[in-house]
Amino acid sequence: DAGVIQSPRHEVTEMGQEVTLRCKPISGHDYLFWYRQTMMRGLELLIYFNNNVPIDDSGMPEDRFSAKMPNASFSTLKIQPSEPRDSAVYFCASSPRVGRRGRGGTEAFFGQGTRLTVV
Amino acid sequence: GNSVTQMEGPVTLSEEAFLTINCTYTATGYPSLFWYVQYPGEGLQLLLKATKADDKGSNKGFEATYRKETTSFHLEKGSVQVSDSAVYFCALSPPGNTGKLIFGQGTTLQVKP
Numbered sequence: 288d289a290g291v292i293q294s295p296r297h298e299v300t301e302m303g304q305e306v307t308l309r310c311k312p313i314s315g316h317d318y319l320f321w322y323r324q325t326m327m328r329g330l331e332l333l334i335y336f337n338n339n340v341p342i343d344d345s346g347m348p349e350d351r352f353s354a355k356m357p358n359a360s361f362s363t364l365k366i367q368p369s370e371p372r373d374s375a376v377y378f379c380a381s382s383p384r385v386g387r388r389g390r391g392g393t394e395a396f397f398g399q400g401t402r403l404t405v406v
Numbered sequence: 407g408n409s410v411t412q413m414e415g416p417v418t419l420s421e422e423a424f425l426t427i428n429c430t431y432t433a434t435g436y437p438s439l440f441w442y443v444q445y446p447g448e449g450l451q452l453l454l455k456a457t458k459a460d461d462k463g464s465n466k467g468f469e470a471t472y473r474k475e476t477t478s479f480h481l482e483k484g485s486v487q488v489s490d491s492a493v494y495f496c497a498l499s500p501p502g503n504t505g506k507l508i509f510g511q512g513t514t515l516q517v518k519p
Contacts, residue, residue: 291449320506330495330509343506378449380507393499394440395507397449 291398293379299404305367308401310379311360318382320395321354321364325375336362369405376400408433408500412510415493419486419517427481427513429470429496437498439463439472439479440507444493453481453494486517 292311300306312319320335334344339356347354351370356362366373380395413428431437438457442450454463456472456479463470468483479496496510 318506329511332506332508335506380450393438394452394455397442397451399449 291379291381291396293377293398293401295401296399297402297404299406300369302370302405303368304405305365306369306373306403306405308364308377308379308403310362310364310398312362312379312381313383313396314360316381316383316396318395319356319362320380320382321362322378322380323375324378324400330378333364366403369403371405374404376402408437408498408508410496410498410508410510412494412496412513414511414513416514416516419515421488421517421519422485423517425481425483425486425490425515427494427496427515429479429481429510431477431479431496431498433477433498433500435501436474437500439470440497440499441468441470441479441481442495442497442509444495444512446492450495486515488517488519491515491517 291313294309318337321333323331323333331346333346334354335342336356352366354364378397378400380397382395409432411430440455441453443453444450453468454465454470456463459472459474461472470479470481472479493512493514495512497507499507
């Protein structure tokens with residue numbers, strides 16, 4: 288398997304523009320996660336999906352952020368309008384299953400990330 | 407709530423030195439515990455994991471033991487190499503079938519020849 292595939296790897300855009308980040312999870316994985324990484328805040332979970340349904344979007348910073356998963360093999364994270372403070376590395380990850388009831392889950396597999404710079 | 411605390415970095419060691427990166431967690435029930443590694447310009451890769459108390463995860467010379475009594479999962483390696491220079495993240499997956507991971511803040515390791 289090719290692993291989790293994200294595109295683009297790098298994105299530079301002007302403030303106010305719409306930005307769309309894309310992710311293809313590993314085939315057969317039930318969970319998909321979007322994380323944001325910055326020096327100041329470290330790794331933050333933005334949203335995650337189970338079987339294409341958003342489960343928890345409490346980490347999405349503002350209404351300018353939205354995420355979709357139209358099918359099991361594709362997800363997007365959109366920022367509209369973008370602002371300089373959105374500059375970060377955005378990671379997509381997928382996970383095959385969770386553990387037995389009462390136990391923790393299994394590991395997540397990460398993509399290479401998209402480095403977003405908003406100028 | 408659930409949280410992970412790692413020792414602050416950066417950690418700078420000479421080649422062949424012993425490495426310990428401390429990690430403690432707060433969680434109810436029995437979380438799974440993980441160490442991830444991030445090399446420059448890359449995504450996170452799973453280094454090792456443990457799913458129940460007293461389990462020892464190991465990989466590439468790194469080890470960590472799930473200690474429920476001290477709520478810890480410290481990462482150790484007996485002899486580090488320059489190629490181990492990276493950022494290391496401790497993480498937990500809470501019980502309850504949510505699938506999500508909660509990460510510590512990361513610890514940068516720099517190994518000098």
